[in-house]
Every structure is written in structure tokens, then in C-alpha cells.
Amino acid sequence: MSENLLVVDDDEDIRELLRTYLGSVGYTVLEAADAKALRAVLTTHPIDLILLDQRLPDADGLVLAREIRADSDVGIIIITGFGQPVDRILGLELGADDYVAKPVDLRELLARIRSVLRRRSPRPTEPPGAIDFEGWSIDPSARRLTAPGGRVVELTSGEFDLLMIFARHPNRVLSRDEIMNALHHREAGPYDRAIDVQVGRLRRKIESDPTRPVLIKSVRGAGYLFAPKVTQQ
Structure with a gap:
């Protein structure tokens, strides 16, 4: 069964780009244009990883990451046009798993998605002992x-x-x-x-x-x- 990704961005072109590319490599991709739509999707669909734009029309992506992390261990990758180290550090401190700057390199983004999902997957080879x-x-x-x-x-x-x-x-x-x-x-x-x-x-x-x-x-x-x-x- 393919993992479910949620792309949260108010830019329709970016949502379409990511939906098409990530869908072509086997993921099920859902979309949300703002924080309200994001919350609605989370209540109705199981999501494995969220690609979260830092700046949304109705919320700050960093605040949303903290809100989501308080209730869920879902993977979170913040995508942003801001490239300052302080933004990356703050995003990680608030619970994001990774941080990608725009313009997004699709192959790099795919590698980071796979890395986050791999960390969330069960480890059948883990030693059984405490x-x-x-x-x-x-x-x-x-x-x-x-x-x-x-x-x-x-x-x-x-x-x-x-x-x-x-x-x-x-x-x-x-x-x-x-x-x-x-x-x-x-x-x-x-x-x-x-x-x-x-x-x-x-x-x-x-x-x-x-x-x-x-x-x-x-x-x-x-x-x-x-x-x-x-x-x-």
C-alpha cells in the first residue's frame, strides 16, 4: 500500500507540480490550500507525511507544525522561500522532521521524503531485547x-x-x-x-x-x- 502524502500550499501550481511528480513515483497525494483545509484532511484521511508551506494565507506554517506535532507523530517537511538558518532551526525545534527551501529540487525532495518515511516505518530487523x-x-x-x-x-x-x-x-x-x-x-x-x-x-x-x-x-x-x-x- 502506498503512503499518503499531504501537500499544503496556497500556490496551485506548486500543488499540481508536487502531486504529479510524487504521484508518478507511487505516492497517494492529497492537497490543501490553507490551514483550515489541512485540518479537515487530517480528520478524514490517514496521512503519513505532510509537505507544509511555511507561509499560508490563514496561518504560520511553523505554528502549524507545533500544533500537529503535539497530537501526532506524522512526518513533517517544511517547504519555504525563507532560507535563513534561524528559520530552519526554529522549524526543527517546533517538531518538523526536515526543511527544504524553494525553489524545490524534486529529486532532493523525494530523497528527504523517503528518509523521513523510512524513519517512521517499523523496523523488523531491530533486536528484540531491551x-x-x-x-x-x-x-x-x-x-x-x-x-x-x-x-x-x-x-x-x-x-x-x-x-x-x-x-x-x-x-x-x-x-x-x-x-x-x-x-x-x-x-x-x-x-x-x-x-x-x-x-x-x-x-x-x-x-x-x-x-x-x-x-x-x-x-x-x-x-x-x-x-x-x-x-x-
């Missing part, structure tokens, strides 16, 4: 993280994948390029802070004091190190 560290427990099969007190901690698909990368490589410095390649199958650009943003979001969920992390440590000029002892059942 992975434990400092009282925390990761269930790879259920893609669930349990805190030391037994509370299940909600993670986005990207946050869970990032945690799995760290848990599989404990006490080893991972560069941003290594992490970016594992997550998105591309290297980080010189001004790309996407990994830093994702690490920050993950720290806020697993560190006692995210401003003084002891689990995910920064290694100046090198990357990040997952410091706790990790055991797998």
Missing part, C-alpha cells in the same frame, strides 16, 4: 522509551532514531556528519545545526538538567558522546 542505561529502558521493537520510574516518555521518530544511534555506539565520539548520515543519509553542511537541535530536544527529555548533560555529552570540535554504560537484554 537496551538499558542509567535506569532507562529502550524497547526497539515497540520504539518505546521508559524512564527510571516506569513512565513512558514520548519521542518523535527522529528523536527515537537519534537515541538508538547513541545507544548502539556508547562511549564513542560521533561526529555531526556521522549522525547526519545515519539519520538523513547526507552530511551536515557548514552552517547546518539540525543535529544540534535534535540533540537539544532529546536532552530535554532524558537529562535531569539539560543545561548540564551527563548522558549525551558535547565534545568540542568533534561531536557528541553517549556516556552511560549500556546493556542489552
